[in-house]
Amino acid sequence: MTDHTEQEGRRPSNDGPKAAARNRAALVAAAREVFAEHGLEAPLSAIARRAGVGQGVLYRHFPDRAALVGAVLEENVRQMEQAAESEDATLPGLLGVLTWHLAESAAFIGLLHSSRAGSRSDLRSHSTALSERVQRGLRAHLPRGHRLSAGDLELAVAMVSATVIGPTREERERRALAAWRLLGVEVGPVRPFGG
Structure with missing residues:
Protein backbone atom coordinates (compact mmCIF):
# COMPACT_ATOMS: atom_id res chain seq x y z
CA MET A 1 0.00 0.00 0.00
CA ASP A 64 -26.93 8.58 -12.31
CA ARG A 65 -26.88 10.78 -15.41
CA ALA A 66 -30.31 12.26 -14.65
CA ALA A 67 -29.10 13.51 -11.26
CA LEU A 68 -26.09 15.18 -12.87
CA VAL A 69 -28.17 16.78 -15.64
CA GLY A 70 -30.63 17.94 -12.98
CA ALA A 71 -27.80 19.57 -11.00
CA VAL A 72 -26.59 21.46 -14.08
CA LEU A 73 -30.12 22.62 -14.82
CA GLU A 74 -30.72 23.67 -11.22
CA GLU A 75 -27.47 25.67 -11.19
CA ASN A 76 -28.39 27.41 -14.45
CA VAL A 77 -31.86 28.28 -13.15
CA ARG A 78 -30.45 29.44 -9.81
CA GLN A 79 -28.10 31.81 -11.64
CA MET A 80 -30.97 33.16 -13.73
CA GLU A 81 -33.00 33.73 -10.56
CA GLN A 82 -30.09 35.52 -8.90
CA ALA A 83 -29.73 37.75 -11.96
CA ALA A 84 -33.48 38.51 -11.90
CA GLU A 85 -33.36 39.35 -8.18
CA SER A 86 -30.43 41.75 -8.46
CA GLU A 87 -31.35 45.38 -7.92
CA ASP A 88 -30.03 46.49 -11.31
CA ALA A 89 -31.74 43.71 -13.31
CA THR A 90 -33.14 44.63 -16.71
CA LEU A 91 -34.71 42.50 -19.41
CA PRO A 92 -31.74 43.02 -21.80
CA GLY A 93 -29.33 42.08 -19.01
CA LEU A 94 -31.32 38.96 -18.14
CA LEU A 95 -31.48 37.98 -21.81
CA GLY A 96 -27.68 38.33 -21.92
CA VAL A 97 -27.36 35.91 -19.00
CA LEU A 98 -29.92 33.59 -20.59
CA THR A 99 -28.05 33.69 -23.91
CA TRP A 100 -24.80 32.82 -22.12
CA HIS A 101 -26.49 29.78 -20.58
CA LEU A 102 -27.99 28.78 -23.91
CA ALA A 103 -24.60 28.91 -25.63
CA GLU A 104 -22.79 27.30 -22.72
CA SER A 105 -25.13 24.48 -21.72
CA ALA A 106 -26.82 21.95 -23.94
CA ALA A 107 -28.76 20.74 -20.90
CA PHE A 108 -30.26 24.19 -20.42
CA ILE A 109 -31.57 24.19 -23.98
CA GLY A 110 -33.24 20.87 -23.31
CA LEU A 111 -34.88 22.37 -20.22
CA LEU A 112 -36.45 25.16 -22.23
CA HIS A 113 -37.96 22.52 -24.50
CA SER A 114 -39.32 20.49 -21.60
CA SER A 115 -41.87 18.74 -23.78
CA ARG A 116 -38.89 16.83 -25.18
CA ALA A 117 -38.49 15.12 -21.82
CA GLY A 118 -40.23 12.14 -23.34
CA SER A 119 -42.46 9.74 -21.54
CA ARG A 120 -40.89 10.15 -18.08
CA SER A 121 -43.48 12.33 -16.38
CA ASP A 122 -41.20 13.03 -13.37
CA LEU A 123 -38.49 14.46 -15.63
CA ARG A 124 -41.05 16.37 -17.70
CA SER A 125 -42.70 17.92 -14.63
CA HIS A 126 -39.32 18.84 -13.12
CA SER A 127 -38.20 20.45 -16.40
CA THR A 128 -41.48 22.33 -16.66
CA ALA A 129 -41.09 23.67 -13.12
CA LEU A 130 -37.52 24.82 -13.81
CA SER A 131 -38.54 26.42 -17.10
CA GLU A 132 -41.34 28.29 -15.35
CA ARG A 133 -38.85 29.68 -12.81
CA VAL A 134 -36.79 31.12 -15.68
CA GLN A 135 -39.86 32.55 -17.39
CA ARG A 136 -41.08 34.11 -14.13
CA GLY A 137 -37.79 35.97 -13.72
CA LEU A 138 -37.92 37.24 -17.29
CA ARG A 139 -41.58 38.32 -17.10
CA ALA A 140 -40.92 40.26 -13.89
CA HIS A 141 -38.59 42.55 -15.86
CA LEU A 142 -40.64 42.86 -19.05
CA PRO A 143 -41.14 46.63 -19.42
CA ARG A 144 -44.66 47.94 -19.89
CA GLY A 145 -45.28 48.50 -23.59
CA HIS A 146 -42.44 46.18 -24.68
CA ARG A 147 -42.83 44.82 -28.19
CA LEU A 148 -43.23 41.32 -26.68
CA SER A 149 -46.07 40.34 -24.38
CA ALA A 150 -45.38 37.82 -21.61
CA GLY A 151 -46.63 34.99 -23.84
CA ASP A 152 -44.60 36.25 -26.78
CA LEU A 153 -41.51 36.42 -24.57
CA GLU A 154 -41.85 32.73 -23.72
CA LEU A 155 -42.25 31.89 -27.41
CA ALA A 156 -39.27 34.11 -28.31
CA VAL A 157 -37.06 32.28 -25.77
CA ALA A 158 -38.14 28.93 -27.23
CA MET A 159 -37.47 30.14 -30.78
CA VAL A 160 -34.03 31.51 -29.92
CA SER A 161 -33.06 28.41 -27.96
CA ALA A 162 -33.96 26.27 -30.98
CA THR A 163 -31.37 28.16 -33.05
CA VAL A 164 -28.55 27.54 -30.59
CA ILE A 165 -26.68 24.85 -32.44
CA GLY A 166 -23.11 24.59 -33.61
CA PRO A 167 -19.85 22.92 -32.75
CA THR A 168 -18.45 25.75 -30.65
CA ARG A 169 -19.71 28.00 -27.91
CA GLU A 170 -18.92 31.02 -30.07
CA GLU A 171 -21.02 29.69 -32.95
CA ARG A 172 -23.94 28.94 -30.64
CA GLU A 173 -23.73 32.44 -29.15
CA ARG A 174 -23.52 34.04 -32.60
CA ARG A 175 -26.64 32.21 -33.72
CA ALA A 176 -28.57 33.12 -30.56
CA LEU A 177 -27.70 36.81 -30.92
CA ALA A 178 -28.68 36.75 -34.59
CA ALA A 179 -32.06 35.24 -33.63
CA TRP A 180 -32.65 37.92 -30.97
CA ARG A 181 -31.81 40.61 -33.57
CA LEU A 182 -34.26 39.10 -36.04
CA LEU A 183 -36.93 39.28 -33.35
CA GLY A 184 -36.02 42.91 -32.69
CA VAL A 185 -35.16 42.24 -29.04
CA GLU A 186 -32.30 44.03 -27.29
CA VAL A 187 -29.86 41.75 -25.45
CA GLY A 188 -27.30 42.93 -22.92
CA PRO A 189 -23.75 41.61 -22.57
CA VAL A 190 -23.59 37.82 -22.97
CA ARG A 191 -22.01 36.60 -19.74
CA PRO A 192 -22.79 34.56 -16.67
CA PHE A 193 -24.42 36.38 -13.78
CA GLY A 194 -21.73 38.15 -11.80
CA GLY A 195 -19.22 37.67 -14.66
Whole structure:
Protein backbone atom coordinates (compact mmCIF):
# COMPACT_ATOMS: atom_id res chain seq x y z
CA MET A 1 0.00 0.00 0.00
CA THR A 2 1.34 3.44 -0.91
CA ASP A 3 1.80 6.00 1.85
CA HIS A 4 0.76 9.43 0.53
CA THR A 5 2.68 11.96 2.60
CA GLU A 6 3.75 15.53 2.10
CA GLN A 7 7.46 16.43 1.93
CA GLU A 8 7.63 17.05 5.68
CA GLY A 9 6.40 13.52 6.37
CA ARG A 10 2.83 14.49 7.27
CA ARG A 11 -0.23 13.18 5.51
CA PRO A 12 -2.07 15.85 3.51
CA SER A 13 -5.04 17.17 5.43
CA ASN A 14 -8.46 15.83 4.59
CA ASP A 15 -10.67 18.79 3.76
CA GLY A 16 -13.81 16.71 4.39
CA PRO A 17 -16.97 18.71 3.64
CA LYS A 18 -14.98 21.49 1.95
CA ALA A 19 -13.52 19.00 -0.52
CA ALA A 20 -16.97 17.50 -1.10
CA ALA A 21 -18.47 20.90 -1.91
CA ARG A 22 -15.50 21.75 -4.13
CA ASN A 23 -15.75 18.40 -5.94
CA ARG A 24 -19.49 18.81 -6.49
CA ALA A 25 -19.02 22.32 -7.92
CA ALA A 26 -16.21 21.04 -10.17
CA LEU A 27 -18.41 18.20 -11.40
CA VAL A 28 -21.31 20.53 -12.24
CA ALA A 29 -18.98 22.93 -14.09
CA ALA A 30 -17.34 20.05 -15.96
CA ALA A 31 -20.71 18.52 -16.83
CA ARG A 32 -21.91 21.85 -18.26
CA GLU A 33 -18.82 22.01 -20.50
CA VAL A 34 -18.81 18.35 -21.57
CA PHE A 35 -22.57 18.30 -22.25
CA ALA A 36 -22.17 21.46 -24.36
CA GLU A 37 -19.35 19.87 -26.35
CA HIS A 38 -20.67 16.33 -26.72
CA GLY A 39 -24.38 16.37 -25.85
CA LEU A 40 -26.26 14.90 -22.94
CA GLU A 41 -25.08 11.36 -23.75
CA ALA A 42 -21.40 12.25 -23.20
CA PRO A 43 -19.50 9.67 -21.13
CA LEU A 44 -19.66 10.36 -17.41
CA SER A 45 -16.00 9.34 -17.21
CA ALA A 46 -15.13 12.38 -19.36
CA ILE A 47 -16.93 14.60 -16.87
CA ALA A 48 -15.07 13.09 -13.92
CA ARG A 49 -11.75 13.53 -15.76
CA ARG A 50 -12.54 17.16 -16.63
CA ALA A 51 -13.45 17.84 -12.98
CA GLY A 52 -10.20 16.22 -11.81
CA VAL A 53 -11.92 13.56 -9.71
CA GLY A 54 -12.44 9.82 -9.94
CA GLN A 55 -15.67 8.23 -11.13
CA GLY A 56 -16.38 7.09 -7.58
CA VAL A 57 -16.52 10.73 -6.47
CA LEU A 58 -18.89 11.51 -9.34
CA TYR A 59 -21.23 8.67 -8.35
CA ARG A 60 -21.13 9.68 -4.67
CA HIS A 61 -22.55 13.06 -5.65
CA PHE A 62 -24.69 11.99 -8.61
CA PRO A 63 -25.94 8.39 -8.64
CA ASP A 64 -26.93 8.58 -12.31
CA ARG A 65 -26.88 10.78 -15.41
CA ALA A 66 -30.31 12.26 -14.65
CA ALA A 67 -29.10 13.51 -11.26
CA LEU A 68 -26.09 15.18 -12.87
CA VAL A 69 -28.17 16.78 -15.64
CA GLY A 70 -30.63 17.94 -12.98
CA ALA A 71 -27.80 19.57 -11.00
CA VAL A 72 -26.59 21.46 -14.08
CA LEU A 73 -30.12 22.62 -14.82
CA GLU A 74 -30.72 23.67 -11.22
CA GLU A 75 -27.47 25.67 -11.19
CA ASN A 76 -28.39 27.41 -14.45
CA VAL A 77 -31.86 28.28 -13.15
CA ARG A 78 -30.45 29.44 -9.81
CA GLN A 79 -28.10 31.81 -11.64
CA MET A 80 -30.97 33.16 -13.73
CA GLU A 81 -33.00 33.73 -10.56
CA GLN A 82 -30.09 35.52 -8.90
CA ALA A 83 -29.73 37.75 -11.96
CA ALA A 84 -33.48 38.51 -11.90
CA GLU A 85 -33.36 39.35 -8.18
CA SER A 86 -30.43 41.75 -8.46
CA GLU A 87 -31.35 45.38 -7.92
CA ASP A 88 -30.03 46.49 -11.31
CA ALA A 89 -31.74 43.71 -13.31
CA THR A 90 -33.14 44.63 -16.71
CA LEU A 91 -34.71 42.50 -19.41
CA PRO A 92 -31.74 43.02 -21.80
CA GLY A 93 -29.33 42.08 -19.01
CA LEU A 94 -31.32 38.96 -18.14
CA LEU A 95 -31.48 37.98 -21.81
CA GLY A 96 -27.68 38.33 -21.92
CA VAL A 97 -27.36 35.91 -19.00
CA LEU A 98 -29.92 33.59 -20.59
CA THR A 99 -28.05 33.69 -23.91
CA TRP A 100 -24.80 32.82 -22.12
CA HIS A 101 -26.49 29.78 -20.58
CA LEU A 102 -27.99 28.78 -23.91
CA ALA A 103 -24.60 28.91 -25.63
CA GLU A 104 -22.79 27.30 -22.72
CA SER A 105 -25.13 24.48 -21.72
CA ALA A 106 -26.82 21.95 -23.94
CA ALA A 107 -28.76 20.74 -20.90
CA PHE A 108 -30.26 24.19 -20.42
CA ILE A 109 -31.57 24.19 -23.98
CA GLY A 110 -33.24 20.87 -23.31
CA LEU A 111 -34.88 22.37 -20.22
CA LEU A 112 -36.45 25.16 -22.23
CA HIS A 113 -37.96 22.52 -24.50
CA SER A 114 -39.32 20.49 -21.60
CA SER A 115 -41.87 18.74 -23.78
CA ARG A 116 -38.89 16.83 -25.18
CA ALA A 117 -38.49 15.12 -21.82
CA GLY A 118 -40.23 12.14 -23.34
CA SER A 119 -42.46 9.74 -21.54
CA ARG A 120 -40.89 10.15 -18.08
CA SER A 121 -43.48 12.33 -16.38
CA ASP A 122 -41.20 13.03 -13.37
CA LEU A 123 -38.49 14.46 -15.63
CA ARG A 124 -41.05 16.37 -17.70
CA SER A 125 -42.70 17.92 -14.63
CA HIS A 126 -39.32 18.84 -13.12
CA SER A 127 -38.20 20.45 -16.40
CA THR A 128 -41.48 22.33 -16.66
CA ALA A 129 -41.09 23.67 -13.12
CA LEU A 130 -37.52 24.82 -13.81
CA SER A 131 -38.54 26.42 -17.10
CA GLU A 132 -41.34 28.29 -15.35
CA ARG A 133 -38.85 29.68 -12.81
CA VAL A 134 -36.79 31.12 -15.68
CA GLN A 135 -39.86 32.55 -17.39
CA ARG A 136 -41.08 34.11 -14.13
CA GLY A 137 -37.79 35.97 -13.72
CA LEU A 138 -37.92 37.24 -17.29
CA ARG A 139 -41.58 38.32 -17.10
CA ALA A 140 -40.92 40.26 -13.89
CA HIS A 141 -38.59 42.55 -15.86
CA LEU A 142 -40.64 42.86 -19.05
CA PRO A 143 -41.14 46.63 -19.42
CA ARG A 144 -44.66 47.94 -19.89
CA GLY A 145 -45.28 48.50 -23.59
CA HIS A 146 -42.44 46.18 -24.68
CA ARG A 147 -42.83 44.82 -28.19
CA LEU A 148 -43.23 41.32 -26.68
CA SER A 149 -46.07 40.34 -24.38
CA ALA A 150 -45.38 37.82 -21.61
CA GLY A 151 -46.63 34.99 -23.84
CA ASP A 152 -44.60 36.25 -26.78
CA LEU A 153 -41.51 36.42 -24.57
CA GLU A 154 -41.85 32.73 -23.72
CA LEU A 155 -42.25 31.89 -27.41
CA ALA A 156 -39.27 34.11 -28.31
CA VAL A 157 -37.06 32.28 -25.77
CA ALA A 158 -38.14 28.93 -27.23
CA MET A 159 -37.47 30.14 -30.78
CA VAL A 160 -34.03 31.51 -29.92
CA SER A 161 -33.06 28.41 -27.96
CA ALA A 162 -33.96 26.27 -30.98
CA THR A 163 -31.37 28.16 -33.05
CA VAL A 164 -28.55 27.54 -30.59
CA ILE A 165 -26.68 24.85 -32.44
CA GLY A 166 -23.11 24.59 -33.61
CA PRO A 167 -19.85 22.92 -32.75
CA THR A 168 -18.45 25.75 -30.65
CA ARG A 169 -19.71 28.00 -27.91
CA GLU A 170 -18.92 31.02 -30.07
CA GLU A 171 -21.02 29.69 -32.95
CA ARG A 172 -23.94 28.94 -30.64
CA GLU A 173 -23.73 32.44 -29.15
CA ARG A 174 -23.52 34.04 -32.60
CA ARG A 175 -26.64 32.21 -33.72
CA ALA A 176 -28.57 33.12 -30.56
CA LEU A 177 -27.70 36.81 -30.92
CA ALA A 178 -28.68 36.75 -34.59
CA ALA A 179 -32.06 35.24 -33.63
CA TRP A 180 -32.65 37.92 -30.97
CA ARG A 181 -31.81 40.61 -33.57
CA LEU A 182 -34.26 39.10 -36.04
CA LEU A 183 -36.93 39.28 -33.35
CA GLY A 184 -36.02 42.91 -32.69
CA VAL A 185 -35.16 42.24 -29.04
CA GLU A 186 -32.30 44.03 -27.29
CA VAL A 187 -29.86 41.75 -25.45
CA GLY A 188 -27.30 42.93 -22.92
CA PRO A 189 -23.75 41.61 -22.57
CA VAL A 190 -23.59 37.82 -22.97
CA ARG A 191 -22.01 36.60 -19.74
CA PRO A 192 -22.79 34.56 -16.67
CA PHE A 193 -24.42 36.38 -13.78
CA GLY A 194 -21.73 38.15 -11.80
CA GLY A 195 -19.22 37.67 -14.66
